[in-house]
Amino acid sequence: MKLLSKYNRVTLLSTIVIMLFTGIIYYVAIKLILIEDIDKDLAVEENEIFEYVKVNHALPQVFESEYQQIIFQEAKPGSVKREFVDTLYRNIPYSHHGRHHRHEEFESGRGLISVVTAGNKTYRVLIVKSTVETEDLLKIIFGITAGVILLLLLVLLISNRLLLNRLWQPFHNLLKELRSFKLSDAGAIALSETNIDEFKELNQAVVAMASRVKSDYTDLKTFTENASHELLTPIAVINSKLDTLLQTENFSQQQSKLLNDLYSAVSRLTRLNQSLILLVKIENRLVEGHQPVNLKAEIEDFAMQFEEIFNDKQIALKTDLSDKHLETNLYLVEILLNNLFSNAIRHNFQGGIVNIILRENELVIENSGDADALQPEKVFKRFNKSTNSEGSGLGLTISKQICENLGFDLSYFFNSGLHTFRVSF
Amino acid sequence: MKLLIVEDEQGLRESIEEYFAEAGNVCETASTYAEALSKVSMYRYDCILLDITLPGGNGINLLKNIKQQEYNDGILIISAKNSLDDRLEGLDLGADDYLVKPFHLSELRARVSAIIRRKSFNGSNILLFHEIAIDLMAKSIKVKDQAVKLTRKEYALLLYFVANKGKVVSKNAIAEHLWGDGIDMANNFDFIYSHIKNLRKKLLEAGSNDYIHAAYGMGYKFTDQ
Structure with missing residues (x-):
């Protein structure tokens, strides 16, 4: 996982959690405050009713006003407890009302149940106020909060991306340098300036x-x-x-x-x-200089040079050589050919075969051998050699290094019983 | 022939001196740059065997000095530095040959003989060994005026033997001389045997004496005794 995504995940997650948490607290607090406000209004209304009843010894006339309803019901004394309740508010449309309701509907409301005694009768009083305005207010507040959260997240996301990418630039530069770092190169690591x-x-x-x-x-x-x-x-x-x-x-x-x-x-x-x-x-790349090399002629020379040794081991040499001219270091090419030839003979058995194929883009030397397929990743390592080998254990390492110096590619594979070395030009 | 062996390593110097010491040869030695310089400025040699790394100086400078004086001594550089540049520098400066340590004494001897032959070339390019006449230019041989057809390797082998006449030459040395460093994959040198056998047969058939003798299974000796 990238540092940026990890960082984003943590920061964004914590931001969201904190924002949600504050949002909830905010919501609850505002709601409590608003409801307390309404409750106060309700209590004032209740008080007015009490005052009226105290003076007139009769219930006030019940009228419906905007956002407020009062309902009296006869009740047995002691059966009613004074309490605030969340209830429904029956909204009856008024012609002068801003919002034109076509029919009666219920809205959320807040009510106060109380008891009043007028004359000798006990009444249950229900005063209900609509809380639609409060809810609307809350919705707006909540919406703004949510919007702010989203905006904040977006800004965080973008700024994190931009800022972190910029901040990490020296790190990426360094990484690039480290990737291209080679022990054998003389140059020092180039570093980008940073003030971090x-x-x-x-x-x-x-x-x-x-x-x-x-x-x-x-x-x-x-x-x-x-x-x-x-x-x-x-x-x-x-x-x-x-x-x-x-x-x-x-x-x-x-x-x-x-x-x-x-x-x-x-x-x-x-x-x-x-x-x-x-x-x-x-x-150390101390062998320099290059000259035209006729690879085909070189290979034929080597084949002749090794003739007696091929004969001695009764190895059948088959060559299929096309013309190939290179502008390269003859000395190194000779060492390379010598090593590959030597290997093909040394690890061969009596009466085995060696095939040499030269094409425009590759030189392939295949040989039969006692050993099973070698491990391609180990075969070029220093002193990696078969137990009964008389060789130095460096021949293939040298060959690989020569190919590297000359810009060729040397690879090994095992193909239908033949150990195959391929030099790709 | 008169040789100067410039070599600081005592063991090697003595071995070379001993190998070349025989009737008709004069071997002088020098173990330091100064000693070599004083000998070179006083005496002339057929061939100088010159080590590059010497106490008190570089053999290359000695070589430059000899060439500046326009002395005609043959010079064979023997060096531990098997570097192409060193080799080229040495040959560019006028050395006749360059031999890398370690070497077989028989190889050294063959090289020195070749240098001296080239230096003393006086119209004749025929090398004689009793009834065998080797034409160095045409790379052909005659036994009692009768041409004997040799392969390239047989010819090289005969020349090597003649240069090391009277010496036991190891199979390793022969193999390295004929096949170069590429020989390292052969853990026995039986294939040399067929070349020796063929050469010997051709020489005998042409009426030559039998000069090639096997020596204790280790090598061969080319001798008229």
Whole structure:
């Protein structure tokens, strides 16, 4: 849920509740006041009747006036209790009355039941006044209140929307910056000016975090680079010592085996190290320059270069290549092709197949393999490799990074038993 | 041939010196920039093996210095920096070749031999090893004046052997020389065997002596002894 809707929901709901509550209180209070007023009038009327009866010892003449009726009824003494009641008022149209009623109708009214003794007879007195005016007044008041509530809500809604959108602008800008934030990019986060303290603080925190993360990342990369470079010299020494050792004569079979194992371990170490250095270099985009590349010719070269290895594993290589010319970095393209070829062979089985298809918009390399479908999201991760792989575990990471640098897209999928890597140009 | 090995890492320097040490070769060494500079300004060499990162200076400066003096020494840069820019810079400045650490000594030797062959090119581009004559320009060989048809890889293999004659060359080194870094997917090098077998057969059929010997299952030795 958006902050704005959440905020709106809360504010609007509370506004409505409070407004309704005050509306009700208002209504009740005004009604009470008005009814009290009417009750006072009724009491005055009652008093007049009492005065009249006191002086004349007879009931006054009953007449009907506007909004007021008096009815006398004979009653047993003590049976009537003085009380105010809500009752009905029978409205009889008057010719001079503003509102022309065609027939008699009942309106809400307020009555006072009282007792008067005239002569020796007891009468129940009912004085009724119409409360139509009061009701009208109340309706108007209520209508105005409701109107004000609606207007207020509308204003709140609109102003919230406008104001909040404007207020949150720095936040959205920051969010956009964070989304496009890349560790490998050199540029700092661009921040929009704001005079709101909270956003200022947020901006500062984000900038500080970004620069900290970047410097940590740079440190880490520098460390990787330095470590790899430092490793090169001892590896070179081991390598050269092995070559020298090989020149001494008379090895037993066991010694030969040991030497062979040493050789392959050192050569794996060498490749791993070189892969690391290469990866750091590509990630830092330190490999620049571009030239026309005839991809078809490159692939054919590689196919020839790897011919013996294909034959050795009895892998059937099928190629379907169209002409494709690119303006790109040849060095990186060669590494990419080398990695993809190596993978297709390394993870293949004896007598397997490799298909290479080059089209205007894509290069597809498919190979049979022992492994089931790999997880596409993991396959390009560093050091994610099959347990029996002799590779460095960096080949596909490097390939992915190269494609990223060159503006290609490298994807993996498993298609009818074939592991498929596709480079989309 | 006369070599100068400029390398600060003692272990590597000694290995190289030992590998090149044989009758007819003079190997001098330098472990610092200053030492290398003084040797270069006093003596001429057929080939200088030059490390880039040296105590007291950069090998590239040494290279510039040599080229400024217009000395004709062959220069092979051996560097831990496998960067295309470094490689190009080195070659632009007049280095003859660039080899990245770590390397096989046999590879180094093949490269040095190639440089010296190019430097000492004097009308003849024929490399002789007993009855085998290798025409470096035409990339063809003759045994006792009889042409032997070799594939590209067999030719490269023979040249590699001749450069490393008398040395045991490991299968790893051969594989990396012939197939480059792409070799890393092969966990055994049996496919090399067929190339060696074919080369040997072709040479023998042409009447050459048998110079190629398997060495303890680890590699091969090309020798006339």
